[in-house]
Amino acid sequence: MKILVINAGSSSIKYQLINMEDRTALAKGNVARIGMSGAVLTHKPYDRPEVKVSGEILDHIMAIEYVIAILLSENHGVIKDKTEIGAVGHRFVHGGEYFENSILIDEEKMVQLRKCIDLAPLHNPHNLRGINACQKILEGVPQVAVFDTAMHLKMPPKAYMYGLPYKLYKRYSIRRYGFHGTSHYYVSLRAADMLGKPREELKIITAHLGNGASIAAIDKGVSVDTSMGFTPLEGLLMGTRCGDVDPAIILHVMAREELSLHEANTLLNKHSGLLGISGLSSDMKDLMEDADSGGKKAALAIEVYCYRLMKYIAGYTGVMSGCDALVFTGGIGENAPLIRKKSTENLEFMGLKIDDNKNNASIRVEADISAGDATIKSMVIPTNEELVIATDTYELINSGAKQA
Amino acid sequence: MAFQRIVVIGGGVMGQGISRVVAATGTEVTLVEQNEELAKRAMEGIGEHMDREIEKWGLTSSEKKAILSRITPKWDVKEAAKVRMVIESIQEDIEAKKALFRRLDEICKPNTVLVTNTSTLSITEIAAASNRPDKVIGMHFLNPVEKIPLAEVVRGLKTSDETFTTIKQFASELGKTVISVSEYPGYVTTRIIVPMLNEAMHVLMEGIAEAEDIDTAIKLGFGLNIGPLSLADRMGLDEVMSWMENLLKELSEHKYNPCPLLRKMVRAGHLGVKTGRGFFKYDEEGNRIREERIDELKTL
Numbered sequence: 001m002k003i004l005v006i007n008a009g010s011s012s013i014k015y016q017l018i019n020m021e022d023r024t025a026l027a028k029g030n031v032a033r034i035g036m037s038g039a040v041l042t043h044k045p046y047d048r049p050e051v052k053v054s055g056e057i058l059d060h061i062m063a064i065e066y067v068i069a070i071l072l073s074e075n076h077g078v079i080k081d082k083t084e085i086g087a088v089g090h091r092f093v094h095g096g097e098y099f100e101n102s103i104l105i106d107e108e109k110m111v112q113l114r115k116c117i118d119l120a121p122l123h124n125p126h127n128l129r130g131i132n133a134c135q136k137i138l139e140g141v142p143q144v145a146v147f148d149t150a151m152h153l154k155m156p157p158k159a160y161m162y163g164l165p166y167k168l169y170k171r172y173s174i175r176r177y178g179f180h181g182t183s184h185y186y187v188s189l190r191a192a193d194m195l196g197k198p199r200e201e202l203k204i205i206t207a208h209l210g211n212g213a214s215i216a217a218i219d220k221g222v223s224v225d226t227s228m229g230f231t232p233l234e235g236l237l238m239g240t241r242c243g244d245v246d247p248a249i250i251l252h253v254m255a256r257e258e259l260s261l262h263e264a265n266t267l268l269n270k271h272s273g274l275l276g277i278s279g280l281s282s283d284m285k286d287l288m289e290d291a292d293s294g295g296k297k298a299a300l301a302i303e304v305y306c307y308r309l310m311k312y313i314a315g316y317t318g319v320m321s322g323c324d325a326l327v328f329t330g331g332i333g334e335n336a337p338l339i340r341k342k343s344t345e346n347l348e349f350m351g352l353k354i355d356d357n358k359n360n361a362s363i364r365v366e367a368d369i370s371a372g373d374a375t376i377k378s379m380v381i382p383t384n385e386e387l388v389i390a391t392d393t394y395e396l397i398n399s400g401a402k403q404a
Numbered sequence: 405m406a407f408q409r410i411v412v413i414g415g416g417v418m419g420q421g422i423s424r425v426v427a428a429t430g431t432e433v434t435l436v437e438q439n440e441e442l443a444k445r446a447m448e449g450i451g452e453h454m455d456r457e458i459e460k461w462g463l464t465s466s467e468k469k470a471i472l473s474r475i476t477p478k479w480d481v482k483e484a485a486k487v488r489m490v491i492e493s494i495q496e497d498i499e500a501k502k503a504l505f506r507r508l509d510e511i512c513k514p515n516t517v518l519v520t521n522t523s524t525l526s527i528t529e530i531a532a533a534s535n536r537p538d539k540v541i542g543m544h545f546l547n548p549v550e551k552i553p554l555a556e557v558v559r560g561l562k563t564s565d566e567t568f569t570t571i572k573q574f575a576s577e578l579g580k581t582v583i584s585v586s587e588y589p590g591y592v593t594t595r596i597i598v599p600m601l602n603e604a605m606h607v608l609m610e611g612i613a614e615a616e617d618i619d620t621a622i623k624l625g626f627g628l629n630i631g632p633l634s635l636a637d638r639m640g641l642d643e644v645m646s647w648m649e650n651l652l653k654e655l656s657e658h659k660y661n662p663c664p665l666l667r668k669m670v671r672a673g674h675l676g677v678k679t680g681r682g683f684f685k686y687d688e689e690g691n692r693i694r695e696e697r698i699d700e701l702k703t704l
Contacts, residue, residue, distance in 0.1 A: 011430060036430030036474075056408070240464075258629075259460065260551060267461035 001086035002026065002079065003390040004071075004138075006064075008090070008130025009123075011035060013063050017071060017078060017085070018390040025386070026078040027071060031063040039063075043070045051076050060126075060133040068137060087142045088134045089393030091182070091385070092127045094120035095147035096173060100154070102146040102392040105131060113145065119173065120231070144393040151181030152216070152223045159225040159319075176234075178226035180208045182388040184216040187329045187381040194366065194379065195325060203320040205313055208383065209339070210330035211239045211282070215309070217316035225319055227312055233268060236312065237305045239282035242272035244308070277301040284332045284339065306342035314347060317376070325377040326352060334364045334382050344378065351375030407431050407574070411484045413504065414494035415446025415477075417640075417678075418521055421549030422491055424450050425578050427474040428467075428550070434476050434483045443477035450475065456689060457550070484511050489574070491543065493521040496646050501525060502533035509534035517567055519543045523594045524650040527560030527587050537562035541571050544591060545580070547639065555580040556591045589654035590647070597635075598647055598660070604632035605663035608683070615683045633683040634692075636666075637676035645670050 001021075007014040016028040029043035029050075039057035044050040053070065057063050071077055071085075079085070089102075096116045103109050113131070117124045127145075134143055160176040161169065168174045184206045191206075192199040199221040207215045213236040216226040227235025227243075237243045245268075254264050275282035278301040280290055290298035317323040327333075328340050337359045344352050353371040362369050362380045370378045409432040412423045423433045423446075437443035451472060457463040481504075484490045490508055494500055501520060508518055518540045520530055531540035542558030555575040559568055568584070575582045585591045590598065604618050613621070619631020636644050644666065651660040669675075669682065676682030677690045685693040 033430070257460065260462070262551075263457075263460050263462040266463065270464050271461045 001394060002084050003393050004067075004085050004088045004134075005386045005389045005393075006088060006090050006130050006134060007386075008060060008126050008133075010126045013060065013067070013130060015067050016386045016390075018386065020086075020390065020394045023387060023391075028386075029067070029070075031057060031066060033057075034063050035059060041066050041070060043076055045076055045078050048076065060129040061136055064130070064133040064137050082138065085138060085141060087144060087393050087397050088138060089144045089146055089389040090127060090131050090134070091148070091389060092116075092145040093123035093148045093179070094177065095145075095149045095153075096177070097153070097175075099145075099147050099150055101150055102144055102389075102396055104396055105135075105143040105145055109145075119177075142393075142397045144389075144396050146182060146389040146392045148179045148181045149177045151185045152176075152178030152226050154222045155224055155226070162229075174230055176226070176229045178214065178216065178223065179228045179232045180212070180214045180216075181223070182385040183208045183329060183383040184214075184218065184223060184226070186384055186388045187327045188216075188218045188221070190366065190381045191325050191327050191379055194368065194381075195377065197324075202324045203322055204325050204327060205316050205320075205323055206327045206329065207309065207313070207333055207343075208330040209236070209309075209328065209332035209336075212241065213238045213243075213330065213332070215312045215316065217319050219320045225316060237277075237301075237308050238273045239284075240270045240273045240275045242268050242276065274301045274305060277304060284336055288336070288338060302339070302342070306339060309339075309343040310346060313343065313352070314350070317350060317352075323350075323352075323376050325379055327379045327381050329381050329383040334380060337362070340369070340378070340380070352378065354378050407487070407489050409434065409487050410489040410491060411436060411487045412491045412493060413481065413484070413508075414492060415442060415449070416493065416495075417449075417547055418545065418549065419493040420446055420450045420453065421547060422493060422521065422545060423475050424454070424471055425545075425549050426491075427471045429578060430474070432474050432476070434478050434487070436478050436481055436483050439479050443479050447472075447475065447477045453548075462550075481507060482511055484508055484516070485513065487516065488513070489517045489519065491519045491521060496522060496524065496643065496650070498525050498529065498650075501530050505530050505533040505540065509536060515539070517541065517570060519571060521545060524590050524647045524654075526589070526654070527558050527563065531560045531562060538564040539567050541567050542585075542587070542591075543571055543575055544585075544593070546593060553579060553581055554593070555582050556585045556593060557582050558585045558587055558591055560587055590651050594647055595651070598644065598651065601632045601636045601639075601644055602648065602660075602663050602666070605636070605665050608633065609663060609665040637682035637684055637686070639676065640678055641666060641675045641682055642670050 003018050003020060005016045005018060011034045012030055012032045014030040017026045019026050025046060027045045031041045033039040034057050040052055040054045042052050057066060071079055094116055096119050098112050113128060131143055187206050188204045191204055192202055204218045206218060212232050214226055214228040215236060216223045233241050235243050250264055274287060278287055278298045280298055281287060287298040287301055291302055313326060332339055340359055341354055344354055351374055353374040354369055355371040358369040364382055367380045368377060369380055410426060411434045412419050413436045415435050415437040423435045427433045435446055437446055454463055454468045458465060492504060494504060505518060520542050521544060522542055523544050527542045531537035534540060540560060541563045544556040546552040546554060557572050557575060572582050607613060607618055608615055615633050619633050623631045645662050648660050648662040673679060674681045677686045680686050687693055
């Protein structure tokens with residue numbers, strides 16, 4: 001069976017067509033600038049060069065039409081008929097407390113999905129648009145929603161409650177949800193495979209370090225704590241997001257600078273993090289280059305980044321009363337040996353020790369980078385969220401949709 | 405309903421703000437001014453305004469670049485022939501607006517919607533200058549357009565339901581909360597705020613309190629985020645006066661008679677933030693200079 005994986009944003013849609021027989025992508029690509037002039041579809045079949053198609057793509061429905069058309073096209077296509085698409089798997093950012101598992105979408109589930117809009121107004125409406133578009137164009141094809149939050153929903157109340165009035169939890173469902181669930185799930189599964197043990201016997205810490213970054217403590221296969229909270233702003237330092245801050249700072253700065261809600265929001269989400277401290281770039285690669293040539297603020301941003309990561313690694317080891325493996329994934333996790341080294345260098349006392357040669361040699365590949373005498377394994381595992389979505393979709397429609 | 409491109413006519417403060425907000429949603433904007441120099445100045449104004457927003461963390465440099473790339477400055481009103489929506493934001497003068505709408509009616513395709521950003525003038529009267537009164541409507545934004553999340557959508561007597569729905573949808577896609585208003589001078593916002601500004605000026609003129617204290621009293625007393633005199637400075641005192649005169653003319657009510665102090669300041673060219681001086685003083689970036697009070701105000 002072939003499964004179309006869709007990740008719909010406000011003005012973009014990313015897609016992959018995955019062949020479940022060998023779990024590889026037949027084609028991947030994205031539609032950018034939906035509803036704007038200069039909309040463009042970038043498409044890469046697995047065996048031919050990338051192509052770009054521009055056109056008037058006014059909404060998500062037209063975007064999906066373009067995607068289907070190119071998947072079918074004679075020169076760039078990978079399938080002969082629309083019916084070869086057995087199902088569609090959608091990334092859905094915030095499932096709130098409703099969804100512990102991926103779901104097969106029907107009328108009733110759509111109502112519940114709409115109820116989640118308020119929780120992630122920046123993401124969920126666009127995810128819904130993607131679902132609506134596929135329902136229209138691929139009528140009758142099963143649609144599945146896979147949630148970024150689902151992996152973390154089994155976390156205990158002591159980990160998800162904030163020190164705020166309980167009323168706020170009851171009234172607005174304010175609690176920790178966590179994100180990047182499909183990524184944490186995938187790499188923890190791969191780590192267990194590589195260690196040759198079932199996940200149910202392992203304590204794993206997974207660090208997803210991309211543009212956004214989060215870390216999770218996965219005890220016997222259950223995410224028992226994670227650094228992102230009610231929104232993806234909490235926790236680790238990120239490219240342009242601040243992560244953990246004293247909340248009173250926001251009130252103080254808003255008053256001092258007479259900031260509106262919108263300004264405060266963009267301050268924390270777009271002007272902070274690595275970019276905010278360095279004043280230079282949100283890209284770790286740029287900062288490492290600048291720090292190498294003596295850039296002090298870039299070096300400071302890297303220090304803050306690694307220091308905070310280290311606190312979480314040590315903290316989560318404590319939370320699980322031990323740890324078998326630490327996994328690095330995401331753009332920075334997969335590509336930056338320096339960050340892996342710096343964020344673990346004080347933790348040798350608890351058995352976390354990286355082999356420099358293995359670390360430096362492991363870029364974007366699955367690898368065990370721990371030193372011989374380490375009792376906590378350090379690993380690099382490239383993430384594959386699309387495959388998780390495709391696999392969940394496949395299993396759900398084959399099991400007759402009893403879950404959720 | 406997405407518009408690929410719209411035309412904005414008039415590159416003053418409101419025209420700049422509207423262009424920028426529309427471009428931010430991904431729609432291309434042609435900003436039409438009377439000549440090349442004014443068009444260029446309008447573009448600079450938009451850029452400078454966004455620089456101040458970046459300093460206040462409301463925007464990022466890449467967002468600014470993307471927005472500017474979608475605004476094309478032009479100096480020929482015939483550009484309006486190419487689009488399905490034209491937004492007018494020239495000076496608040498009924499004759500000028502009527503002349504423009506007459507011209508637009510000749511230039512534009514028959515189904516093009518003509519929108520005016522007037523805050524006090526009659527939509528019905530402006531619409532009557534064209535042969536398509538069903539496709540003429542008011543969409544009133546407040547300054548600064550990107551910050552104030554409100555649009556008053558105003559129907560003239562002959563505005564069609566279709567035009568109304570289109571514009572209501574357009575305004576909400578700009579992120580504005582829409583209130584619908586039947587045509588009546590001043591609508592809701594201008595009608596209610598203008599007498600308050602005027603009264604604050606009377607209080608100042610009569611020597612009851614200093615400008616700073618008047619603003620403080622109203623701000624703190626009623627939980628507003630700006631005082632009436634600062635607000636008038638920001639709106640432009642000439643603008644405030646022209647709204648009052650329009651309201652006075654339309655409604656013949658004494659309460660819309662501009663305060664003598666307002667008239668004097670406008671005559672003296674102290675128009676508020678844009679000239680660096682109104683009830684308070686401002687630097688080139690429009691920030692209040694707080695140290696000194698303007699005692700000369702009393703001697704005006």
